[in-house]
Amino acid sequence: MDEQSLAPRQRFPRWMLAGWMATAAVVGFHHVPTANASHSHTGWNQVHIATIHGNDGPVGGGSGPGSQDEEYCVMSSTSALPAATIAPFIEQTLAKLAFNIIWDGAADWRVDLWRAAKFCNQYTTAERNRIELEFRVAESWASLCGGEQYACVTAVNPVTDSSGRHQHYMYMNAHLKREQMAAMGDRARKFINHETGHLVGLKDPGYYGDCMHSVMHNNLYLSYGCTDPVWHPTSSDFVSVRNIANRAN
Numbered sequence: 001m002d003e004q005s006l007a008p009r010q011r012f013p014r015w016m017l018a019g020w021m022a023t024a025a026v027v028g029f030h031h032v033p034t035a036n037a038s039h040s041h042t043g044w045n046q047v048h049i050a051t052i053h054g055n056d057g058p059v060g061g062g063s064g065p066g067s068q069d070e071e072y073c074v075m076s077s078t079s080a081l082p083a084a085t086i087a088p089f090i091e092q093t094l095a096k097l098a099f100n101i102i103w104d105g106a107a108d109w110r111v112d113l114w115r116a117a118k119f120c121n122q123y124t125t126a127e128r129n130r131i132e133l134e135f136r137v138a139e140s141w142a143s144l145c146g147g148e149q150y151a152c153v154t155a156v157n158p159v160t161d162s163s164g165r166h167q168h169y170m171y172m173n174a175h176l177k178r179e180q181m182a183a184m185g186d187r188a189r190k191f192i193n194h195e196t197g198h199l200v201g202l203k204d205p206g207y208y209g210d211c212m213h214s215v216m217h218n219n220l221y222l223s224y225g226c227t228d229p230v231w232h233p234t235s236s237d238f239v240s241v242r243n244i245a246n247r248a249n
């Protein structure tokens with residue numbers, strides 16, 4: 001593993017990540033989610049990308065990402081699945097399938113995903129710090145994600161929303177396992193879309209039986225009794241993300 005290229009952006013100390021995880025654990029413990037919409041973080045600490053509330057320019061148009069769009073890059077630390085192979089698949093999953101099953105364009109284009117031209121680790125630190133989201137593929141994220149079987153997201157650099165009523169994050173990263181991506185089919189899309197749901201503010205099921213037709217509450221949570229195989233964001237996911245963007249969650 002290339003420790004250097006996988007490290008969080010260097011200007012952010014690791015304690016921020018640790019602090020966020022501790023806070024998230026407390027939030028997850030104390031909030032009892034509602035049963036009819038996929039869940040979002042509420043209160044002061046809201047784990048979502050800061051740009052979700054704003055929009056730039058024409059719907060899905062323009063020649064490049066604006067300051068309120070979400071630019072993302074892809075990288076891989078495993079030669080078994082190079083970034084050049086998986087990046088086009090991630091882009092297709094996020095932005096190039098039917099509009100009602102992709103994250104791109106959600107919440108009236110306040111989710112506006114732009115793939116960066118190069119891989120994350122090909123940028124200088126200054127360039128990389130202009131990219132909001134990173135999708136990172138590795139053989140294992142056990143130490144970061146809390147177990148060998150897990151993918152997860154991390155959030156760094158909390159900033160206060162313009163409303164002054166919550167904090168959200170300048171950068172978020174999705175950590176995906178090579179094994180989850182390798183077949184590049186619906187199962188891989190399920191992981192990509194689930195982790196992207198976290199990037200835009202959605203939460204996992206909160207308790208056994210907390211299941212619904214949602215990419216956040218699907219059979220990735222079989223251990224919670226959830227059996228829906230849906231691999232793409234659903235109408236309830238889109239409603240929830242619209243509420244987050246509207247600060248109405």
Ligand SMILES: [Zn+2]
Pocket residue numbers: 046048049050053161166167168
């Ligand atoms: Zn926010």
Ligand SMILES: [Zn+2]
Pocket residue numbers: 194198203204
């Ligand atoms: Zn999750």
